[in-house]
Amino acid sequence: MSQRNNNVEGIEPTGVARWMKPISDLIARHSSSLLLFMVFCVVVAVGAFMLGDLHTATEQVQHMYAGSVQGLRRIGELQYEAQETRRATLYALTTNNSNLQVEYADQSRAADRLVTEGIAQYLTEVRTPREIEVGRRLQQNWAAYLAVRDEVLASILEGSTKEAVDLDLHGGVPSFERVRQDLEEVKRLYDVQASEQLTLVDKSSQRSVIRLMGVLAFTFIFASASIWAIQRSRMLNAMRLAKLQMDFVASVSHELRTPLAVICASAQNIADGVVDEKEQMAKYGSVIRHHSRQLTELVNQILLFASTHEGRNRYVLRPLKVSEIVGAVLVNTRMLAEEAGFVVEEHLGEDLPLVTGDFSALCQCLQNLVVNAVKYGGEQQRRIMIRAFQSLAEDFREYEMRISVEDHGIGIDNAELQQIFEPFYRSPVVTAAQIHGTGLGLPLAKSIAEAMGGRITVVSKVGVGSRFTVHLPLAHALEVENTTVQRVAQL
Amino acid sequence: MRRALGLLSLVACAVLLLEVSPGRAFPAPAGNLSDDTLAIIVNRSNPIEDLSLKELKTVFLGERSHWPNGRRITLVMMDPGLSERKAVLRDVCHMNETEFSRHFLQGLFTGEVFVSPKTLSTPVGVRKFVFNVPGAIGYVRASDVDETVKVIGVNGRKLDDPEYPLRIDVRAAK
Numbered sequence: 001m002s003q004r005n006n007n008v009e010g011i012e013p014t015g016v017a018r019w020m021k022p023i024s025d026l027i028a029r030h031s032s033s034l035l036l037f038m039v040f041c042v043v044v045a046v047g048a049f050m051l052g053d054l055h056t057a058t059e060q061v062q063h064m065y066a067g068s069v070q071g072l073r074r075i076g077e078l079q080y081e082a083q084e085t086r087r088a089t090l091y092a093l094t095t096n097n098s099n100l101q102v103e104y105a106d107q108s109r110a111a112d113r114l115v116t117e118g119i120a121q122y123l124t125e126v127r128t129p130r131e132i133e134v135g136r137r138l139q140q141n142w143a144a145y146l147a148v149r150d151e152v153l154a155s156i157l158e159g160s161t162k163e164a165v166d167l168d169l170h171g172g173v174p175s176f177e178r179v180r181q182d183l184e185e186v187k188r189l190y191d192v193q194a195s196e197q198l199t200l201v202d203k204s205s206q207r208s209v210i211r212l213m214g215v216l217a218f219t220f221i222f223a224s225a226s227i228w229a230i231q232r233s234r235m236l237n238a239m240r241l242a243k244l245q246m247d248f249v250a251s252v253s254h255e256l257r258t259p260l261a262v263i264c265a266s267a268q269n270i271a272d273g274v275v276d277e278k279e280q281m282a283k284y285g286s287v288i289r290h291h292s293r294q295l296t297e298l299v300n301q302i303l304l305f306a307s308t309h310e311g312r313n314r315y316v317l318r319p320l321k322v323s324e325i326v327g328a329v330l331v332n333t334r335m336l337a338e339e340a341g342f343v344v345e346e347h348l349g350e351d352l353p354l355v356t357g358d359f360s361a362l363c364q365c366l367q368n369l370v371v372n373a374v375k376y377g378g379e380q381q382r383r384i385m386i387r388a389f390q391s392l393a394e395d396f397r398e399y400e401m402r403i404s405v406e407d408h409g410i411g412i413d414n415a416e417l418q419q420i421f422e423p424f425y426r427s428p429v430v431t432a433a434q435i436h437g438t439g440l441g442l443p444l445a446k447s448i449a450e451a452m453g454g455r456i457t458v459v460s461k462v463g464v465g466s467r468f469t470v471h472l473p474l475a476h477a478l479e480v481e482n483t484t485v486q487r488v489a490q491l
Numbered sequence: 492m493r494r495a496l497g498l499l500s501l502v503a504c505a506v507l508l509l510e511v512s513p514g515r516a517f518p519a520p521a522g523n524l525s526d527d528t529l530a531i532i533v534n535r536s537n538p539i540e541d542l543s544l545k546e547l548k549t550v551f552l553g554e555r556s557h558w559p560n561g562r563r564i565t566l567v568m569m570d571p572g573l574s575e576r577k578a579v580l581r582d583v584c585h586m587n588e589t590e591f592s593r594h595f596l597q598g599l600f601t602g603e604v605f606v607s608p609k610t611l612s613t614p615v616g617v618r619k620f621v622f623n624v625p626g627a628i629g630y631v632r633a634s635d636v637d638e639t640v641k642v643i644g645v646n647g648r649k650l651d652d653p654e655y656p657l658r659i660d661v662r663a664a665k
Contacts, residue, residue, distance in 0.1 A: 098567075098609040102619045154624045158565045159609070 038226055042219050049215055053208045060201050068194030071125075075187045078118040082142075082183065084111035086176055089149055092156045093164060105153045112146055122186065131189055138182035145175040244424035248439060255298055255436055259291035298438070304364065305423070305440045308447045315358035315451055319475035322352045322388045322401060325359065329366040329386070333374070340374050342382045349389045354475040355401045357452040362472075365448040368441040369405040369468045375435055376466070378409035393471070400454070401472045408465040417458060421446045445470075528633040529578050529657040530650055532618065532640040534625045537562070541644035544656060547583045550628060552594060556605035558626055566608040567620050567629030575614070578659045579630055632659065 088108035092101045119142060123135045148171035155164035266284045269275050275284055326346055337344050355362075366386075373384045385406040393400040410429065412420060419425050424439040442456075445468075449456045453473045460466035531547065533539055538560055542550070549555045550564060557563055569576045571588055580586050586594065598604025609627075611617045614635035621627040622639040633650050636642055648655040 098611050098620060099613075099616050102611065102616050102623070105623045106619060150623075154626075157609070157620055157624045158563060158626070159607070 039223065042222060046215050046219055050212060053211065057201065057204055057208060060197070060204055064194065064197040064201060068190055068197055071122075071190045072187065072194065074118060074122070075183060075190060078115055078122075079180075079183050079187075081111045081114040081118070082176075082179055084108075085115060085146075085149065086172070089152055089156075089172075090168075092153065093161060096159075098157065101157050105157065108149065108153065112149070115142060116146075131186075134182060134185050134189060138179065138186060141175060141178040141182055145172065145179050148172045148175050244422075244439070247426060248424040252298070252302070252438055255438065256295065258436075259294050262291045263288050263295075301438065301440055301444065305444045305447075308444060308451070315361055317356050317358055317452065319354035320357055320359055320362065322355060322403065323348055325355075325357075325362050325366065326386055326388060326403065328359075328363045329370060332363065332367055333370045336371065337374055337384065340377070340382070342374055342377060342384055344370070344384045344386065346386045346388075348387075352388060352401070353390060353399075355472040356475045357454075357472060358448075361448045362452065362470075365445040365470060366403060366405065368445045369470070372441055372468075373405050373407035373409070373466075375437065376409045376430065377407045378465075381408035381465075383408060390474075399474055401474060402469050403472065404467050404469040406465065406467040411462040411464050411466055412458070412460040413462055417460065420458070421456070527659040528650055528655060529575060529582075529630055529659055530633045530636050530642045531628065531630050531645060531657070532621050532636065532642055533628050534621055535639070535641045536625045537628075537641060539643055541647055543646050544583060547645065548585070551579060551583050551608075553598060553604035553606040553608065562626035564606055565624050565627040566606050567617050567627050568608040568610050569614075569617060569630075570610055570612050574659045575630055575632060578657060581660075582657055630657075 085108050088104045088111060092104035092108070095101060095104075119135065119139050123132075123139065126132050126135050148167060152164045152167045152172055155161075155167060266288050270281070270284055275281055326348060330344060330346065333344070370384060370386070377384065386403070387406070388401065388403045390399050391402050392398075410433070412427070413429070416427055420427070421442050423443045425443075426437060426439045430437065446456050449470050449472070454471045457469050457471065458466060459469075531542070537558060539558060546555075551566060551568075553566060555564060568579070580588065580591055584591055584594075595604055595607065599607060609620065611620055611629075614631040617629040617631050618635065618637065618640055621629050633642075642650055644650075645656055
């Protein structure tokens with residue numbers, strides 16, 4: 001037995017794997033669709049992240065282009081138009097024809113208007129104090145140059161070429177030089193801004209690459225972990241199932257072998273003529289009958305579980321009286337209980353409503369619970385209580401019938417409460433206590449209750465006892481009416 | 492009756508178009524200005540508001556060199572043969588083309604004339620010249636005036652005054 005216990009512990013997960021078990025079980029149950037869903041989610045998340053990052057990078061580049069490259073282009077245009085203003089003014093010096101001089105003056109003024117507008121536009125866009133300072137200085141210097149330019153133009157048109165040249169040399173050239181320097185400074189500022197933004201874009205791009213690699217690494221690790229969890233869970237399940245099946249085979253073999261040995265021995269004694277008295281013959285017959293019944297019951301239980309498990313059972317659901325079900329169960333289990341020295345008490349509420357279910361299946365379900373209560377009822381208080389009462393269902397919307405079987409036996413450890421309903425599961429405690437069984441009674445009871453639209457709950461404490469409760473739906477008024485009509489018709 | 496109504500609506504439309512015309516940025520001088528009115532224009536910075544015909548004559552004959560604000564006078568004439576020039580020579584200078592040319596040749600030689608006139612081909616050129624030169628004075632038809640230049644009165648008469656003295660001889664112009 002201890003070896004069996006050790007074996008059971010050997011296939012149980014430990015450490016992180018134990019913590020991962022519920023998750024891996026969940027994944028294993030819906031492995032393919034879950035994995036696909038996860039991969040889809042991860043792909044969508046990665047895609048969205050990448051798109052967002054690309055969008056940000058594009059916006060940054062666009063911003064850089066709008067803020068710097070266009071700015072540089074505009075400054076280039078300003079420089080050109082400023083030169084054009086001065087060039088047209090100087091062209092006017094080259095001719096004595098007043099008509100041509102007026103034409104050049106006109107060209108100079110058209111160019112200066114563009115420069116003035118460009119500077120005003122620049123001043124609306126500047127942000128930093130340095131840019132504002134340079135912009136304002138440029139505006140002032142340009143206005144100063146235009147004042148000199150106007151005087152130069154006037155002198156040229158008046159015909160005072162010498163005066164115009166003097167004015168231009170002493171006023172125009174220095175003031176235009178200041179404008180030129182200011183424009184260069186604006187251009188330099190744009191260059192600095194562009195290089196700063198380029199650095200930002202570069203950093204942003206590097207950040208994007210790092211993020212992307214991180215996300216891809218995460219995706220890879222996540223996918224690997226999922227696959228590992230699924231594979232491990234499948235392997236654990238397969239190992240546990242194999243172990244349970246081996247235990248089942250051993251248990252069933254033992255359960256079959258014991259009555260068979262008794263039957264064989266009894267039959268051998270009769271055949272050998274060891275038994276010749278009538279009383280002894282009757283006793284041997286009784287032993288053979290008892291063990292034959294035990295064998296039949298065991299085989300029936302296995303077949304019933306197999307058919308339930310494969311969904312081959314077809315139940316006939318109809319309204320049933322709880323008292324009839326409990327009565328049948330008591331009759332079927334009386335001999336077993338009495339032989340084991342148990343007293344079975346029943347407490348049924350008054351005017352209990354009908355429940356919906358299959359009569360024989362429900363009897364089998366409750367019978368399994370009573371047999372378990374006898375098996376694990378312990379030595380101290382050999383009393384089994386069957387209660388039936390109406391109560392609000394778990395969702396507090398409808399009433400349901402609760403039939404409970406309570407013993408004062410060895411009880412079940414909390415850790416095992418979920419496992420006892422698994423097929424072929426046998427607690428190490430009961431196997432150690434040499435209590436025979438197949439591990440099919442509770443799973444069978446559970447699947448019957450669920451097939452009836454109900455469920456089974458259990459409350460237990462080690463050394464105190466257990467209470468198994470079958471929750472069953474009540475029969476609806478219409479079903480009850482139909483049943484009554486059918487019974488009257490049969491009568 | 493129908494013809495009279497049609498004529499009236501045509502006139503109304505024409506007046507309306509003139510009122511809303513975007514090209515006419517400078518508000519037309521009030522009153523009935525015909526195309527034969529000759530406007531004397533100066534730079535907008537020039538404080539002069541009015542000149543008598545006698546003062547105009549000294550200016551247009553180059554016998555006056557500076558404005559009261561100290562700016563040098565620059566005389567702007569239009570090409571010989573144009574009706575505006577003819578009107579100025581006739582009504583302001585009281586000379587013909589030959590006498591006017593001789594006056595300047597002689598005056599420049601003797602030093603009695605301080606200013607040599609600048610000659611421009613078009614009214615637009617005259618207007619732009621006056622706009623660019625603070626001391627310039629010129630003449631254009633009243634219809635060629637815009638907000639870039641300043642129109643001065645003559646003999647205390649404004650452009651829209653019926654007794655404004657400077658008119659172009661339309662017949663001669665045609």
